[in-house]
Amino acid sequence: MSAKYRSIIPLTAILLLMHSTASYAGKVTLDIFCSQLAGEWQGNAANPNTVAKKVSTSVMCSADQRNLYISVSRGSRFSNSETWWFRQQEDHILLLYANGVTDDILQQLTLYEQAGSYSFLGKGEINQRPALVQLQFDPVIGDAEPTIKGWQWQQNAHYLDDDSDQYQVIRAISLLKPSAEVAPPTD
Template sequence: MLPAASVSAAKVDLSQFCPRLDGDWVGSAAKSGSRPKQVTTAAICSSDKRNLMLTVSRGDSNPNSEVWWFRAHSGDVLLTYTDGVGADREQVFSLYQRGDSFTFLGKGQLNQRPALIRLSFEPLSSTTSAPIDNGNNDSWLWRQSAHYLDDDSQQYQLIRAIELTTVQPN
């Protein structure tokens, strides 16, 4: 018996991911080592699918809401992040798709250290043993992780994870 062929990741445009997140989401969120808290996330995909704005409600990592603005930029994705406390931060990412999962990868600074930063969005049913039944199976796990380049470790460290489950209309 031959082993199943692995699915390789392919670089994709933001337009292939943007409409999948468009809408309102709820779920728990936690930094590594912290207790989960409930958050709401609003995602707006522009009509040209070149801009995606995520607003995560306050309460998880700071007392203010966070805004993650992803926009198409010369074949890559430019992210502007603001939490209302510190200075806005910008980072260029490449976006990859593997199966139904999407991953933003970029090189930058985290905690004043050089790092490879990974923002992964995986269908929640692929991260659990049982499928999630919420009508349209639109549930994601958003993992924010980093691999510090000044560290000998070969692994990414989880910074935070956010569960995104579609808010069902009344």
């Protein structure tokens, strides 16, 4: 076997290993994700087939990073703001969702990370239908620099009483860093 082919075989093995590792979703705890999402965000929120509305979103982590609080400003779905409270408990995460209009929702989830994206998964009920619930956070990468400038948050459901094998988007919210205001020139 020539030296050319001997160098291709290890390179191929490394590329295959990198691909299989990158496609693997691993279970993680809330502290891994909490600090990445913390901050003040602006963006749009929309349900399928509706006009997007401007929202602001505040995200806070507790000091021990076992609690994540997300508050989405009023006007995204209801006249009240909505609060998402994620709490790390043992090997799962407990979610309490409240909006001041409908009954509060309590749900058990598991958090997974895959290639920089985070996904909360669990079984619950959406629109009075049993469903697998997915709260997917995908990073929005800047064009000029490879840094995270925000997140795309998709709230998805796979209805268990439906023959479809795909998740349906229930709502999407963009979480983008607020634009820096330009300071007036000084003389």
